[in-house]
Amino acid sequence: MIKRNRLKISNELYRFIEDEALPGSEVLSDGFWEGLSQLVYELAPKNRELLTIREQMQTKINEWHTTRNWSDNRTQYETFLKEIGYLEPKGMPFQIETANVDDEIANLAGPQLVVPVNNARYAINAANARWGSLYDALYGTDVIDEQNGAERGTTYNPLRGQQVILYARKFLDQIVPLEKGSHLQSTGYRIEQNQLIVEMGNEQSILKEPSKFKGFTGDVTMPSSILLQNNGLHVEIQIDRHHPIGKVDLAGVKDLMIESALSTILDFEDSVAAVDAEDKVLVYRNWLGLMKGTLKATFKKGSREIQRELNTDRTYKTTAGEERLLRGRSLLIVRNVGHLMTSNMILDEKNEEVPEGIIDTVISSLLAKHDLLKAPGCLRNSEQSSVYIVKPKMHGSAEVAFANELFNRVEDLLGLKRYTLKIGVMDEERRTSINLENCIRQVKNRIVFINTGFLDRTGDEIHTSMLAGPVIRKNDMKHSCWLQAYEKSNVDNGLLCGLPGVAQIGKGMWAMPDRMKEMMELKIGHLEAGGSTAWVPSPTAATLHALHYHQVNVSNVQKELEQKIQDRTGDILTLPLTNEGWSPQIIQQELDNNAQGLLGYVVRWVEHGVGCSKVPDIHDVGLMEDRATLRISSQHMANWLHHGICTKEQVLETLKRMAKIVDEQNDDDPLYHPMSANFEESIAFQAACELILKGKDQPSGYTEPILHRRRLQYKIQNAAKKS
Numbered sequence: 001m002i003k004r005n006r007l008k009i010s011n012e013l014y015r016f017i018e019d020e021a022l023p024g025s026e027v028l029s030d031g032f033w034e035g036l037s038q039l040v041y042e043l044a045p046k047n048r049e050l051l052t053i054r055e056q057m058q059t060k061i062n063e064w065h066t067t068r069n070w071s072d073n074r075t076q077y078e079t080f081l082k083e084i085g086y087l088e089p090k091g092m093p094f095q096i097e098t099a100n101v102d103d104e105i106a107n108l109a110g111p112q113l114v115v116p117v118n119n120a121r122y123a124i125n126a127a128n129a130r131w132g133s134l135y136d137a138l139y140g141t142d143v144i145d146e147q148n149g150a151e152r153g154t155t156y157n158p159l160r161g162q163q164v165i166l167y168a169r170k171f172l173d174q175i176v177p178l179e180k181g182s183h184l185q186s187t188g189y190r191i192e193q194n195q196l197i198v199e200m201g202n203e204q205s206i207l208k209e210p211s212k213f214k215g216f217t218g219d220v221t222m223p224s225s226i227l228l229q230n231n232g233l234h235v236e237i238q239i240d241r242h243h244p245i246g247k248v249d250l251a252g253v254k255d256l257m258i259e260s261a262l263s264t265i266l267d268f269e270d271s272v273a274a275v276d277a278e279d280k281v282l283v284y285r286n287w288l289g290l291m292k293g294t295l296k297a298t299f300k301k302g303s304r305e306i307q308r309e310l311n312t313d314r315t316y317k318t319t320a321g322e323e324r325l326l327r328g329r330s331l332l333i334v335r336n337v338g339h340l341m342t343s344n345m346i347l348d349e350k351n352e353e354v355p356e357g358i359i360d361t362v363i364s365s366l367l368a369k370h371d372l373l374k375a376p377g378c379l380r381n382s383e384q385s386s387v388y389i390v391k392p393k394m395h396g397s398a399e400v401a402f403a404n405e406l407f408n409r410v411e412d413l414l415g416l417k418r419y420t421l422k423i424g425v426m427d428e429e430r431r432t433s434i435n436l437e438n439c440i441r442q443v444k445n446r447i448v449f450i451n452t453g454f455l456d457r458t459g460d461e462i463h464t465s466m467l468a469g470p471v472i473r474k475n476d477m478k479h480s481c482w483l484q485a486y487e488k489s490n491v492d493n494g495l496l497c498g499l500p501g502v503a504q505i506g507k508g509m510w511a512m513p514d515r516m517k518e519m520m521e522l523k524i525g526h527l528e529a530g531g532s533t534a535w536v537p538s539p540t541a542a543t544l545h546a547l548h549y550h551q552v553n554v555s556n557v558q559k560e561l562e563q564k565i566q567d568r569t570g571d572i573l574t575l576p577l578t579n580e581g582w583s584p585q586i587i588q589q590e591l592d593n594n595a596q597g598l599l600g601y602v603v604r605w606v607e608h609g610v611g612c613s614k615v616p617d618i619h620d621v622g623l624m625e626d627r628a629t630l631r632i633s634s635q636h637m638a639n640w641l642h643h644g645i646c647t648k649e650q651v652l653e654t655l656k657r658m659a660k661i662v663d664e665q666n667d668d669d670p671l672y673h674p675m676s677a678n679f680e681e682s683i684a685f686q687a688a689c690e691l692i693l694k695g696k697d698q699p700s701g702y703t704e705p706i707l708h709r710r711r712l713q714y715k716i717q718n719a720a721k722k723s
């Protein structure tokens with residue numbers, strides 16, 4: 001390790017900062033290390049103190065539940081939470097004052113994609129997911145039923161293609177209806193007297209709202225694309241009569257390009273496995289590449305070698321003969337880790353690990369300076385010279401105030417104007433949900449989003465009330481009183497604090513990446529509930545979810561919801577407990593389901609360093625699993641174990657049985673080591689056992705401490721075997 005000032009920095013991180021991060025950032029090495037050292041020594045103790053407060057509160061809550069029955073003492077419970085400072089007094093009303101926010105966040109409603117940043121191939125794909133092919137998204141997913149000859153198959157199926165085209169034309173009728181006739185009948189598009197003319201054989205029509213036509217490429221008589229805009233979002237009709245699809249389309253349309261992921265979260269957190277300097281430098285290097293615009297990835301698809309790089313802007317002509325540029329990339333937002341974790345990348349004088357959240361904020365902001373300092377004319381991430389950082393897993397307003405102090409200090413250290421660093425607050429811990437207005441107040445000059453991370457929030461719900469009694473089944477949580485109230489309360493607080501027009505009110509992840517038909521049916525609900533954005537797991541999901549924002553005008557919905565704001569604290573504090581006596585079969589089914597997802601995820605995390613995986617559940621539905629879903633499964637099993645719904649022996653038997661199934665699911669991976677070959681020696685299997693058997697005692701029920709320790713153990717063991 002390299003000693004600078006009062007810090008010891010791992011050589012790998014040190015070289016990255018010195019050789020790649022500092023050059024071109026207008027920050028000098030001496031000042032950086034001295035400032036970082038000071039910042040760490042002043043803020044790390046505060047960070048630790050906040051974590052101690054979390055633990056003290058949890059201990060008090062545990063004690064309360066061991067001596068009282070919650071359902072008979074609901075009023076006393078609320079009073080108790082106030083007494084211990086868990087439920088904070090309300091403050092005076094206020095409005096947020098964040099300035100210099102890019103349109104993608106402040107003014108437009110649209111999908112938000114999330115991607116693990118350590119995977120460059122996916123990260124570049126995500127940045128480019130600003131635009132996506134509707135034809136591909138429909139053809140390749142279950143949105144179009146696989147029946148009556150419209151199955152996908154191995155070669156292009158024209159019958160399926162027809163259904164795709166039909167779907168797309170109907171969509172055009174919804175968003176840009178014609179004065180007469182329908183896009184279903186269109187045989188051509190041309191521009192005449194500054195208007196879009198839709199030809200229909202010998203007839204022709206114009207748009208009901210001609211101003212939705214925004215530009216084109218190619219020639220006015222034979223355009224190669226038509227740019228349309230609805231609810232602020234763009235759609236491009238692509239025309240090419242020589243293309244295999246365009247050739248058989250009467251109007252020569254080969255695709256609809258949909259403006260899709262307006263913003264993307266580059267994740268350092270729930271979806272990433274980064275346990276040491278080696279892993280973390282990769283995370284930082286990719287973020288730097290994205291900020292500089294230079295990130296590239298080379299990979300093989302079948303026998304083809306593919307080079308992937310970031311898209312540039314898209315150019316159109318307006319009818320006035322001017323050039324119109326549209327951004328080709330998603331607005332990039334980085335998610336740092338929370339206040340809990342520490343990292344072995346930097347040690348203090350006592351050889352204690354430094355809080356990783358502090359390091360993340362400093363380094364991700366330093367790297368983002370490369371975007372802020374770009375010469376005029378270069379493509380920038382933020383047109384408003386802002387840096388967008390999401391802070392996850394904060395508990396209550398004091399922790400948000402701490403994040404604000406950290407952001408102030410980082411701005412000073414890096415020579416950034418006050419409030420350059422914007423914050424997105426994940427509303428995913430119970431103490432934040434019930435004090436959300438106070439939390440927003442702490443960052444009122446820099447907040448750009450609140451987002452319901454309902455997955456972590458469910459894990460925290462179970463953990464906080466672990467001793468209160470057995471919780472309902474995992475899949476029933478989505479319909480429970482607390483969760484419904486929490487979702488509504490998040491929107492209420494966003495509206496109350498004046499987020500619309502400045503910041504996003506965000507909704508959570510669609511965690512079934514292959515179930516797009518169901519997503520199309522349900523996720524529109526996020527907009528109807530007032531969300532100006534919602535998370536999607538893939539570019540395809542972004543393109544499909546984008547259609548919802550054409551169908552619902554979120555701004556209008558939010559105005560209506562402003563009339564319905566109410567205090568929902570009582571409902572949020574309704575614990576998801578049950579006296580239901582489940583049959584042994586139901587109990588086993590629940591355990592099997594939780595264990596399968598948990599093992600399928602953990603084995604790839606611990607032994608392959610993959611932080612986000614698609615894992616089949618017991619009904620064979622591929623689920624997006626990350627640290628937050630793991631938190632739910634492990635806390636759920638720990639809860640049932642604690643309350644005697646199942647026994648330790650049953651848990652272990654279940655884990656062993658499900659491990660064999662997970663092993664089979666990974667059969668085609670030559671690098672996979674079956675857990676069932678030796679349960680005692682499988683570090684992944686042992687990690688899974690620990691997550692459940694020791695789940696009750698994990699800080700806030702988080703999975704990170706065990707995952708990190710076990711992954712490091714695996715890396716060391718593997719390195720020893722190799723040498």
Ligand SMILES: CC(=O)SCCNC(=O)CCNC(=O)[C@H](O)C(C)(C)COP(=O)(O)OP(=O)(O)OC[C@H]1O[C@@H](n2cnc3c(N)ncnc32)[C@H](O)[C@@H]1OP(=O)(O)O
Binds near residue numbers: 123453628
């Ligand atoms: C609780 C929370 O915090 S939620 C936030 C954390 N969760 C996430 O970030 C989810 C991100 N999503 C993912 O990691 C992945 O979609 C998974 C793990 C769920 C599924 O991954 P896979 O099984 O590889 O997906 P699948 O095989 O269907 O698709 C792979 C293709 O889609 C692309 N893709 C999939 N997900 C993403 C993504 N999030 N961003 C960009 N591209 C993506 C890949 O680049 C790949 O395309 P390519 O071959 O051209 O590179």
Ligand SMILES: O=CC(=O)O
Binds near residue numbers: 426428453455508509
């Ligand atoms: O981070 C998102 C969540 O749901 O947790």
Ligand SMILES: [Mg+2]
Binds near residue numbers: 426428453455628
């Ligand atoms: Mg989360």
